[in-house]
Amino acid sequence: MIGKALQINTSLQTLDVSHSRISDDGAAAISECLKKSNTLQELKICDNKLTCSDLTKIVEALQINTSLQTLDVSNNKISDDGAAAISECLKKNETLQELKISENEITSSDSDEDW
Secondary structure (H helix, E strand, O other), X not given: OHHHHHHHOOOOOEEEOOOOOOOHHHHHHHHHHHHHOOOOOEXXXXXXXXXXXXXXXXXXXXXXXXXXXXEEOOOOOOOXXXXXXXXXXXXXXXXXXXEEOXXXXXXXXXXXXXX
């Protein structure tokens, strides 16, 4: 229900769904919102146990979105694959200015592909 409302909203600038137990359906709804929104500037989805699969939906939308400036996905279950997906997205997205990704399951690596 909220997902459909978000898709047609033309004034919302900040959405905070932290600590909301977002499911796959919730991640898909946020993704659709990001694809259509030209006003949302800040999205906080921290502490939702988001997985790489959930994040992939959101990252795909960020490649289209031209308004989001801040994304907080801290304290989830994002792995190295999710970090790689974000890295690829950042190569295309020109509006995101702040990314919070702490307290996830991302490991450090000494490879040249680090982001």
